Amino acid sequence: MNLTPLEMKAYVPARDLAQSADFYRQLGFEVEMLSDAMAYVRFQSTSFLLQEFFVEAHAHNFMMHLIVENVDDWYAHVRASGVVERFGVRVDPPQDQPWGLRDFPLVDPTGVLWRVAQEISG
Numbered sequence: 001m002n003l004t005p006l007e008m009k010a011y012v013p014a015r016d017l018a019q020s021a022d023f024y025r026q027l028g029f030e031v032e033m034l035s036d037a038m039a040y041v042r043f044q045s046t047s048f049l050l051q052e053f054f055v056e057a058h059a060h061n062f063m064m065h066l067i068v069e070n071v072d073d074w075y076a077h078v079r080a081s082g083v084v085e086r087f088g089v090r091v092d093p094p095q096d097q098p099w100g101l102r103d104f105p106l107v108d109p110t111g112v113l114w115r116v117a118q119e120i121s122g
Contacts, residue, residue, distance in 0.1 A: 010048045012041075013059045015110045017052035019087070023109050024050070026083050060111040071102050071118040078106055078116075096120055 014020035017039065021031045024041050032040045037052040046066070068074050071094050078084070078091055087109045094104040103117030 010064065011051050011053075012048050012064065012108075012112055013053045013055070013062060013110055014050050015054040015059065017050065019109050020050055023083055023087050023089070026081050026086065027078065028081070054110065056111070062111075063113045063115065066114060066116045068116060068118055071104065071116055074116050075104050078104075 012020075017037065021033070021039050021041075025031050028043065030042045031050070032042075034040055034049075039050040041048050041050050048064070066074075075091070075094050083089055084091055089109060090105070090107040092105050094102050096102045097117075100120050101117040102120050103115050106114040106116060108114065
């Protein structure tokens with residue numbers, strides 16, 4: 001029996017697929033439109049599917065977790081990208097968390113909460 005997984009992806013909701021695709025492109029993600037209602041979104045070796053689907057309670061409780069090598073560089077990248085100004089989204093500065101991560105929140109145009117984090121070396 002072979003139970004080796006090949007890949008796992010989240011289906012991330014988008015209220016407006018074109019707007020969300022532009023948001024992720026501006027952050028440096030590659031966005032490949034698969035249909036009028038779905039896109040394949042990739043950043044280096046990580047990826048997810050972006051779908052035109054919006055239920056407010058679902059979208060505002062949906063979270064993505066991105067682990068990176070340097071969270072402060074990512075925070076600077078997000079600020080420099082202009083997404084906060086262009087899309088009116090929220091981003092807060094990185095903070096050390098008691099669970100051993102340094103992270104910051106970024107909310108996309110649909111209300112999806114991203115936690116961008118790195119492990120705190122001891």
